[in-house]
Amino acid sequence: MAEAIITFKNVSKTYILYKNDQARFKALFIKPKNPKTNKALNNVSFQINKGESVGIVGDNGAGKSTLLKMITGVAFPDEGEIIVNGKVAALLELTAGFSMEMTGRENIYLKGYILGLEDDYIKTIEENIIEFAELGDYIDQPVRTYSSGMKMRLGFAINVNIEPDVLVVDEALAVGDASFKKKCKNKIKEIISAGTTVLYVSHSAASVKEICPRSIFLKKGTIIFDGPTEETLKVYEESKKKK
Amino acid sequence: MILLFTIFKEHKGFGKQILLLAKNELIKTYKGAVIGPLWAVVKPAFTIFVYWFAFSCGIKTLKSVNINLGGPEPFSIDFFTFMFIGIIPWFFIQDSITQGAKTLRTNRQFITKVKFPVSTILTYTSISRLYVHIFLVAIMYVYVLFAIGPSWYNLQFFLYCPLMFLFFLALSWSTAPMSAFSKDFESLIVSIMSGIFWLSGIMYDSYGFVENPVLNFVMLFNPINFFVNGYRNCFLYNRPFFEYKTELVIFLAEFAVVFFLGIFNYNRLRKKLPDVL
Numbered sequence: 253m254a255e256a257i258i259t260f261k262n263v264s265k266t267y268i269l270y271k272n273d274q275a276r277f278k279a280l281f282i283k284p285k286n287p288k289t290n291k292a293l294n295n296v297s298f299q300i301n302k303g304e305s306v307g308i309v310g311d312n313g314a315g316k317s318t319l320l321k322m323i324t325g326v327a328f329p330d331e332g333e334i335i336v337n338g339k340v341a342a343l344l345e346l347t348a349g350f351s352m353e354m355t356g357r358e359n360i361y362l363k364g365y366i367l368g369l370e371d372d373y374i375k376t377i378e379e380n381i382i383e384f385a386e387l388g389d390y391i392d393q394p395v396r397t398y399s400s401g402m403k404m405r406l407g408f409a410i411n412v413n414i415e416p417d418v419l420v421v422d423e424a425l426a427v428g429d430a431s432f433k434k435k436c437k438n439k440i441k442e443i444i445s446a447g448t449t450v451l452y453v454s455h456s457a458a459s460v461k462e463i464c465p466r467s468i469f470l471k472k473g474t475i476i477f478d479g480p481t482e483e484t485l486k487v488y489e490e491s492k493k494k495k
Numbered sequence: 496m497i498l499l500f501t502i503f504k505e506h507k508g509f510g511k512q513i514l515l516l517a518k519n520e521l522i523k524t525y526k527g528a529v530i531g532p533l534w535a536v537v538k539p540a541f542t543i544f545v546y547w548f549a550f551s552c553g554i555k556t557l558k559s560v561n562i563n564l565g566g567p568e569p570f571s572i573d574f575f576t577f578m579f580i581g582i583i584p585w586f587f588i589q590d591s592i593t594q595g596a597k598t599l600r601t602n603r604q605f606i607t608k609v610k611f612p613v614s615t616i617l618t619y620t621s622i623s624r625l626y627v628h629i630f631l632v633a634i635m636y637v638y639v640l641f642a643i644g645p646s647w648y649n650l651q652f653f654l655y656c657p658l659m660f661l662f663f664l665a666l667s668w669s670t671a672p673m674s675a676f677s678k679d680f681e682s683l684i685v686s687i688m689s690g691i692f693w694l695s696g697i698m699y700d701s702y703g704f705v706e707n708p709v710l711n712f713v714m715l716f717n718p719i720n721f722f723v724n725g726y727r728n729c730f731l732y733n734r735p736f737f738e739y740k741t742e743l744v745i746f747l748a749e750f751a752v753v754f755f756l757g758i759f760n761y762n763r764l765r766k767k768l769p770d771v772l
Contacts, residue, residue: 324610327769353519362512365509366512371511
């Protein structure tokens with residue numbers, strides 16, 4: 253049997269919608285009675301094995317972001333269990349989590365420490381990151397002086413160069429000019445062929461088909477279909493028509 | 496014990512990073528200003544001047560303070576020295592309480608966007624305030640050397656200062672997540688701070704309610720008094736920290752309560768933080 257790298261066991265996540273700020277304040281001390289809730293994920297279970305590339309499709313509000321946030325360890329489930337074995341790199345919000353006053357180089361270390369890497373290891377990938385991000389001398393300038401394109405390039409470069417076990421990619425991602433975009437696409441493909449597990453979120457059927465043999469279709473927090481991409485996309489298209 | 500675990504686990508292997516981020520926090524505060532780090536001195540110096548002016552020159556009665564340490568005779572100390580030594584820890588305490596409560600909100604990018612050991616945010620911002628505090632204490636000590644002279648009791652600073660750091664760090668484990676949850680809680684803390692200043696023995700002697708023993712006892716429950724009087728033990732009274740045992744015991748009990756409440760509140764709210772910020 254293949255080795256599971258991500259396991260979701262009956263995972264549910266409910267957001268509480270507080271009526272107003274008073275209700276929020278009260279909730280600090282007393283558990284709110286019958287609050288309005290939004291069930292972002294409802295009893296979701298699946299397993300992703302090492303080396304698999306899985307697409308996640310669904311409309312806005314289907315729970316895709318919540319799902320990804322849980323895999324990257326930002327958000328937590330209310331019920332159920334999530335097991336992720338390995339380093340997760342996320343190409344979601346590339347510019348987030350930078351410390352603006354610190355230099356690009358210091359931010360590489362910051363990111364590395366968060367992922368649990370040692371100094372020695374970071375030193376070995378440092379040059380690759382700087383080279384890939386095409387930052388040149390700017391690497392020793394504070395990140396606040398970077399243009400938004402430079403910040404994104406650095407974010408992307410860090411995430412792809414740490415040799416992640418799981419790579420989470422949002423397709424809506426736009427990184428810099430056309431030539432750099434191409435470089436990014438190639439790098440992602442290279443990572444996939446190296447056997448890294450990839451989670452790919454997209455609205456476009458074509459790009460999912462291109463990258464992922466398996467896909468999961470989410471709708472209103474539940475998994476409607478989980479299987480070969482061809483079939484998943486068929487189900488997805490049909491559900492769109494029904495509307 | 497499992498509860499304790501989260502905060503410790505989040506700090507494990509993160510020591511170097513905490514120091515780097517603390518330094519970064521300082522840069523963030525003072526960079527871009529012409530006199531830069533000197534601002535850390537200007538503001539407290541001006542505050543001290545204002546209080547000295549108001550009390551010693553304005554309200555002309557307060558040139559000296561009578562101190563009652565339970566000895567046979569109360570003794571008199573020059574008001575400026577008395578206030579100066581007490582207000583230095585207060586600056587740290589004030590910033591720790593108000594800034595500490597706001598910290599998670601101002602650093603929300605680390606909570607909602609990336610996986611980050613959230614409790615270390617409280618630690619590194621606290622350390623950056625500690626740097627400023629130590630700088631101010633150094634300046635104060637120069638004054639103490641000239642005005643009072645050195646004493647072995649000065650070394651008790653190395654007990655009081657870390658204890659103060661830990662106490663207010665543990666307090667922020669409660670206040671910071673709660674403020675992140677509700678802005679009202681944050682505003683509440685900020686608005687009671689000036690009241691707390693006057694309720695603590697910074698401008699007056701908190702042991703000094705001689706005619707009213709009940710009030711004298713109640714004052715011991717204010718942990719700020721413990722530190723303010725503690726600093727005076729080190730630099731002014733030349734008194735060992737264990738001499739007033741009731742005060743010490745009350746403080747230690749409060750510390751334990753704050754510590755465990757902090758751990759409890761942090762664990763209770765940690766996983767909800769990314770949803771509310």
